[in-house]
Structure formats: structure tokens, C-alpha cells
């Protein structure tokens with residue numbers, strides 16, 4: 001049985017001119033922070049938007065979120081869903097990264113579904129966890 005884990009998903013708009021490789025570089029450095037704080041998850045970049053799933057202890061996730069909101073490399077940060085779960089989806093990943101623009105392999109339509117759901121979310125959107133769970137299977141080690 002897994003330990004209780006808090007999962008938060010947000011959608012944000014990247015600043016003009018940022019490239020996914022910039023973010024990939026940032027995350028390489030920041031994974032150390034995530035490891036120390038028991039945070040896992042995935043950052044997805046597509047077409048100027050980010051979706052990030054943060055998972056860990058509720059306090060750690062909330063602290064990370066407070067940091068993230070201040071980060072000027074993105075804006076219009078909008079929490080799409082928060083939930084307590086028994087297991088992590090990306091437990092092996094201090095922060096996986098997915099370039100949604102290059103989603104040629106794997107499951108057709110997965111990224112469209114994910115971003116569509118996130119953009120439509122006016123209130124907590126449990127459905128968002130389904131495509132994220134599908135995506136996590138591709139990251140299973």
C-alpha cells in the first residue's frame with residue numbers, strides 16, 4: 001500500500017521566447033531541490049503552455065507552488081486539480097519532462113485531451129488525472 005500523497009496540477013502560459021530546452025535545463029538543476037523535498041511529477045510543455053503535476057507531502061507541494069507562482073518565466077498560473085491519493089504517478093521522477101509538441105510516438109491525441117481538459121477547467125477537474133495516468137505508464141521504470 002502506498003503512502004498518502006498530495007497531487008496538484010496547474011496550467012500556465014510560458015513567457016514569449018522560452019524554449020522547452022530552457023525549461024529542461026532549469027529542471028535538470030532543480031531536480032536536486034525536488035529530491036530533497038520528496039517531490040515528484042512531470043512538467044509538460046506544449047505550444048506555449050505548461051502543465052505541471054506536483055506530487056508529495058501537502059506542505060511541500062504548497063511551498064513549491066508558492067515558488068512557482070512567483071516565477072516570471074510563466075504567467076496565468078491556474079490550479080486545475082488537487083487531490084490526495086495513495087500512490088504517486090511519477091514516483092521514480094524528481095521531475096519528468098515531456099515535450100508535448102513532439103508527441104509523435106505513443107498515444108495519439110493524449111496531449112490534445114490533456115490540454116483541452118486543463119483549459120476548460122473552471123473548477124477542480126478530476127478527469128485530468130486520467131490522461132496523466134496514461135502518460136505515466138510511459139515513464140514507468
Ligand SMILES: Cc1cc2nc3c(=O)[nH]c(=O)nc-3n(C[C@H](O)[C@H](O)[C@H](O)COP(=O)(O)O)c2cc1C
Nearest residue numbers: 026030031033034043050052067068071073074095
Ligand atoms: C513551468 C516551471 C516549472 C518549474 N518546475 C520546477 C520544479 O519542478 N522544481 C524546482 O525546484 N523548480 C522548478 N521551477 C523553478 C522554480 O520556479 C524556481 O525558479 C526554482 O525553485 C529556483 O528558485 P530560486 O531561483 O528562488 O532559488 C519551475 C519553473 C517553471 C517556470
